Amino acid sequence: MSADHPALDPREAARPRVRIRVTVNGTAREIDVAPMQRLLDVLRNDLHLTGTKEGCGEGECGACSVLLAGRPVNSCLVPAVHADGQEITTIEGLAQHGAMHAVQKAFVKAGSAQCGICTPGMVVTAAWLVDSHKGQAVPEPEIRAHLAGNLCRCTGYGQIVEAVVDALQQQATEG
Amino acid sequence: MNRPLSSNPTSRDLHRIDVDDSPVDASGVVGSRHGRIDSLELLTGVGKYTDDLTLPRMLHCKILRSPHAHARIVSIDSSAAEGLTGVHAVITGADMPVRYGVIPWTQDEYPLALGKVRYIGDAVAAVAAVSEEVAKAALALIAVKYEVLPAIIDPREALTRKDVLIHEDNKHGNISKQVTLAFGDVDAALAGAELVIESDYEFHGATHGAIEPHCAMGHVDGKGLLTVWSTTQVPHYLLRELGRVLDRPSHSIRVIQPPVGGAFGGKSEPFDLEFCVAKLADLTGRPVKCLYTREEVFFAHRGRHPFSMHYKTGFDREGRIVAVDGKSLLDGGAYSSFGLVTTYYSGQLLGSPYVFPAYRFDSTRVYTNKPCCGPKRGHGSVQPRFAIEVQLDKAATVLGIDPIELRRRNFIGENSQTIGGFHVGSSGFLQCLSEVERASGWRHKRGNLPKGRGLGIAGSTYISGTNYCIYPTELPQSAVQICLDRSGRVRVFVGTSEIGQGSNTVVATLAADELGVELDDVRVLAADSDLTPVDLGAYSSRGTLMAGNACLAATRELAAKLREVIAKTWDCPPGDVGLAHRKAFRHSDLTVWMPIQEAFILAESQLGTLGAVGSYKTPTENVHGDYRGGTIGASPAYSFTAHVAEVEVDEETGEVTVLSIWCAHDCGLALSPTLVEGQIEGSTYMGAAEALMEHHRVLPSGLRSDGQKRETGPGVDGLLAASSLLDYRMPTSMDVPDLIALIVERPDPRGPRGAKEAGEGPLHSSIPAIANAVYDAVGVRIDDLPITPEKVLAALKRKAEVG
Numbered sequence: 003m004s005a006d007h008p009a010l011d012p013r014e015a016a017r018p019r020v021r022i023r024v025t026v027n028g029t030a031r032e033i034d035v036a037p038m039q040r041l042l043d044v045l046r047n048d049l050h051l052t053g054t055k056e057g058c059g060e061g062e063c064g065a066c067s068v069l070l071a072g073r074p075v076n077s078c079l080v081p082a083v084h085a086d087g088q089e090i091t092t093i094e095g096l097a098q099h100g101a102m103h104a105v106q107k108a109f110v111k112a113g114s115a116q117c118g119i120c121t122p123g124m125v126v127t128a129a130w131l132v133d134s135h136k137g138q139a140v141p142e143p144e145i146r147a148h149l150a151g152n153l154c155r156c157t158g159y160g161q162i163v164e165a166v167v168d169a170l171q172q173q174a175t176e177g
Numbered sequence: 178m179n180r181p182l183s184s185n186p187t188s189r190d191l192h193r194i195d196v197d198d199s200p201v202d203a204s205g206v207v208g209s210r211h212g213r214i215d216s217l218e219l220l221t222g223v224g225k226y227t228d229d230l231t232l233p234r235m236l237h238c239k240i241l242r243s244p245h246a247h248a249r250i251v252s253i254d255s256s257a258a259e260g261l262t263g264v265h266a267v268i269t270g271a272d273m274p275v276r277y278g279v280i281p282w283t284q285d286e287y288p289l290a291l292g293k294v295r296y297i298g299d300a301v302a303a304v305a306a307v308s309e310e311v312a313k314a315a316l317a318l319i320a321v322k323y324e325v326l327p328a329i330i331d332p333r334e335a336l337t338r339k340d341v342l343i344h345e346d347n348k349h350g351n352i353s354k355q356v357t358l359a360f361g362d363v364d365a366a367l368a369g370a371e372l373v374i375e376s377d378y379e380f381h382g383a384t385h386g387a388i389e390p391h392c393a394m395g396h397v398d399g400k401g402l403l404t405v406w407s408t409t410q411v412p413h414y415l416l417r418e419l420g421r422v423l424d425r426p427s428h429s430i431r432v433i434q435p436p437v438g439g440a441f442g443g444k445s446e447p448f449d450l451e452f453c454v455a456k457l458a459d460l461t462g463r464p465v466k467c468l469y470t471r472e473e474v475f476f477a478h479r480g481r482h483p484f485s486m487h488y489k490t491g492f493d494r495e496g497r498i499v500a501v502d503g504k505s506l507l508d509g510g511a512y513s514s515f516g517l518v519t520t521y522y523s524g525q526l527l528g529s530p531y532v533f534p535a536y537r538f539d540s541t542r543v544y545t546n547k548p549c550c551g552p553k554r555g556h557g558s559v560q561p562r563f564a565i566e567v568q569l570d571k572a573a574t575v576l577g578i579d580p581i582e583l584r585r586r587n588f589i590g591e592n593s594q595t596i597g598g599f600h601v602g603s604s605g606f607l608q609c610l611s612e613v614e615r616a617s618g619w620r621h622k623r624g625n626l627p628k629g630r631g632l633g634i635a636g637s638t639y640i641s642g643t644n645y646c647i648y649p650t651e652l653p654q655s656a657v658q659i660c661l662d663r664s665g666r667v668r669v670f671v672g673t674s675e676i677g678q679g680s681n682t683v684v685a686t687l688a689a690d691e692l693g694v695e696l697d698d699v700r701v702l703a704a705d706s707d708l709t710p711v712d713l714g715a716y717s718s719r720g721t722l723m724a725g726n727a728c729l730a731a732t733r734e735l736a737a738k739l740r741e742v743i744a745k746t747w748d749c750p751p752g753d754v755g756l757a758h759r760k761a762f763r764h765s766d767l768t769v770w771m772p773i774q775e776a777f778i779l780a781e782s783q784l785g786t787l788g789a790v791g792s793y794k795t796p797t798e799n800v801h802g803d804y805r806g807g808t809i810g811a812s813p814a815y816s817f818t819a820h821v822a823e824v825e826v827d828e829e830t831g832e833v834t835v836l837s838i839w840c841a842h843d844c845g846l847a848l849s850p851t852l853v854e855g856q857i858e859g860s861t862y863m864g865a866a867e868a869l870m871e872h873h874r875v876l877p878s879g880l881r882s883d884g885q886k887r888e889t890g891p892g893v894d895g896l897l898a899a900s901s902l903l904d905y906r907m908p909t910s911m912d913v914p915d916l917i918a919l920i921v922e923r924p925d926p927r928g929p930r931g932a933k934e935a936g937e938g939p940l941h942s943s944i945p946a947i948a949n950a951v952y953d954a955v956g957v958r959i960d961d962l963p964i965t966p967e968k969v970l971a972a973l974k975r976k977a978e979v980g
Contacts, residue, residue, distance in 0.1 A: 052222075052225065052229035053222020055226070055389070056228065056468075057389065057390070057471070058390075058471040058902045059470060059471060060901055060902065060903065062471075063902055065388050094222050094223070106220045109220050110217070110220055113212050113852065113854070115219040115220060116855055117388075117436070117437060117438045117676060118215070118436065119387075119388045119438025120388045120438075121219050121220060122222040125220060143911075146910040147911060150909040150910050155386050155387055155388050155439050155859075155863075156439060156855070157855060158861060159862070159908075160862075160915075160916045161855060
């Protein structure tokens with residue numbers, strides 16, 4: 003192994019590491035992380051789950067949204083150690099048994115993705131919204147309020163909100 | 178179940194019908210309701226953007242940036258940084274002392290500053306290290322000695338200060354470009370006008386705000402081939418500039434553009450990071466990647482130029498324009514970028530959709546010590562469009578004419594010519610006006626809305642690509658290579674840049690439709706200079722028209738070969754063979770058909786491998802004016818747009834809420850209607866955001882207006898007021914109005930199946946429509962964008978005082 007492999011970078015090596023145990027997309031993982039390492043970097047660099055995107059690194063754009071213990075968070079603002087013992091769902095984990103989540107299907111149908119960079123974060127948040135409001139009618143302003151932490155620069159949000167409305171309806175009819 | 182066959186079907190009235198095993202008449206992929214061909218990758222997160230790529234032994238690059246708006250670099254000592262463990266290389270301006278710039282005539286940037294820095298954020302040095310963290314630590318160890326110079330922040334000051342020169346070797350002081358063009362006797366026409374509206378307009382700066390930050394990775398392989406992966410929207414121009422700056426022949430460079438996470442013009446020229454990763458990869462023998470921070474994206478900018486405009490518009494009694502006289506000062510920021518073009522566009526793109534019997538424009542772009550301005554969606558014409566559309570509204574008010582009617586009276590017409598000599602082919606402008614009038618309920622609402630509510634109208638036009646490349650060339654602007662596969666599938670190799678606008682889907686739609694396969698059967702490989710033919714890039718809304726035409730040329734050649742082979746088998750004329758929905762069939766006897774895969778195999782067995790290339794060259798006849806500058810901004814075909822905005826103004830707080838915007842856009846023919854609607858909505862929302870919220874603002878200068886200097890230095894001059902997404906307010910899902918997209922189709926003979934652009938045109942008139950609606954709501958004009966509550970309150974107060 004090369005002496006200057008990132009893992010052997012002396013600055014890195016000198017730093018204490020913390021072992022965390024997390025369940026990512028249903029799989030239990032043990033990972034050694036630096037104390038202030040961002041959950042986003044652990045997901046992207048250590049676990050190669052690059053579906054989670056970095057748009058701003060300051061918690062404003064939501065492109066890095068994942069579910070932590072069932073709720074959407076900006077993974078760029080979460081120290082990985084805070085995730086210890088928790089379940090994490092990323093965009094890669096939304097599909098179940100090879101079938102896309104209702105939100106993903108609705109996004110395809112409504113044309114809600116353009117450049118797609120906000121899409122994973124947006125879909126994660128929207129999936130949480132749909133899953134946590136099963137059987138409930140969610141008025142459009144409320145849908146918009148739930149999505150307000152995820153910036154999209156392409157669509158103007160119309161086709162996204164349309165997809166979420168559709169997914170909520172689909173889920174209601176499917177029971 | 179078989180529908181009558183038409184030899185020349187128009188796509189929109191034929192919809193897909195799935196009928197057992199019987200073939201259908203026309204393909205109907207074009208114009209059908211389909212999604213993007215890359216939907217699944219986007220929705221499941223498996224799509225790989227530039228920053229998602231990693232190579233073994235990859236190093237990370239960070240760039241040191243100037244803390245001064247204007248300073249001479251006295252010395253750079255990078256020895257401490259070079260000595261830091263984990264650092265592999267440090268480079269400075271001296272390592273790449275070649276100027277670059279997207280426009281060949283105005284190259285005034287170095288990849289890393291040489292001699293001088295010209296804005297806060299200008300790149301000074303770059304480090305390659307084992308991790309971003311080590312690279313950042315190394316930046317802190319680079320000692321740069323600066324001699325701070327007075328900075329010019331106000332563009333007006335750039336015109337008057339002779340002692341401060343941002344580019345010392347520039348021929349005209351701080352003027353980056355000046356254009357004056359006059360057509361007809363403007364002064365006489367204004368003197369004879371029934372009404373002259375004269376006003377000042379301020380258009381502020383705005384940035385693109387793509388959610389994906391710029392990113393690039395470079396790698397030099399064992400044979401010396403440099404590969405650069407980049408978030409660029411112009412891989413071809415990037416390749417050319419890499420070759421020039423790094424003194425490499427173009428065959429030793431490969432540029433790959435992975436899917437781009439939004440661009441909007443903000444990635445349409447080379448940036449410092451691409452040169453840095455290439456140079457550092459070369460020096461270290463390792464792959465090197467650089468990802469901008471969000472702050473660096475704000476520094477890189479190339480956003481909408483701030484314009485200070487003065488417009489005089491003369492009208493006759495019926496509201497017909499008799500003359501337009503516009504003067505604009507463009508704040509260019511530190512470098513030229515596309516500024517030469519912007520300066521021309523500021524006047525040349527205004528000549529339609531209204532007749533200007535006499536027209537003069539005088540536009541001056543100046544350098545200032547600020548992040549460089551460039552092209553943002555609707556490059557150069559969004560600002561003057563705001564001015565002219567408000568001018569028309571003011572005239573309508575004075576003359577007592579309905580502002581939609583006034584616009585109709587001024588329509589230039591189809592197959593016409595602007596006063597600047599641009600040929601306007603198809604135009605659905607009148608239909609756009611009627612559509613927004615109808616959909617918004619204009620006739621019954623206008624004048625009958627409750628207090629504080631109003632409706633505003635505006636119209637616009639935009640280019641479907643520019644007729645000429647930014648460098649002189651006789652070569653095609655776009656090319657496509659298509660291969661048919663024995664599996665019954667089609668591969669399209671195209672140089673276009675997918676940046677979210679859907680260019681890959683557009684070529685796939687055309688290819689599927691012409692070759693008789695389904696959209697799912699087409700795989701598009703795009704923007705890899707080793708695999709795909711040259712396309713100039715995703716700018717000036719050129720993709721659909723140019724790559725679309727190139728694609729048609731290739732597919733039609735292949736379709737003709739298929740028909741010929743099949744016709745021989747069936748003993749019928751080739752014209753009797755139809756291709757649709759994975760079938761080849763006889764028009765005259767629909768019981769005769771074969772699966773398209775069989776047709777491909779049959780043709781390959783007789784003709785050999787099935788491939789074709791197609792390319793597109795812009796027309797040479799009847800396009801533009803015959804004078805210096807008469808070609809800049811000329812396009813093969815123009816789109817047309819009209820917006821109606823309905824706003825509510827809170828007279829207590831001055832807050833403006835856009836309730837709904839209706840946008841009708843003539844895109845020639847909607848190849849993919851869902852994608853066109855996405856472009857209309859996205860453009861309209863982006864315009865609305867510029868009208869009300871967004872402002873890429875630099876804090877004022879330490880120089881006083883009398884030329885006296887106060888203290889300058891870091892934190893005093895040229896600091897960005899908003900360099901984060903917290904401070905630069907982009908709309909969330911709660912901040913956008915109801916967006917109603919209305920497609921109007923006036924096919925243009927120069928477009929592929931009649932298609933024109935849809936990506937930029939629908940931004941323009943959303944801004945003046947909102948400004949005009951604010952006037953309709955509360956009777957005050959805000960000619961100084963953005964329309965903030967403070968400005969509205971101040972205007973309301975002035976209005977109350979005047980009585």
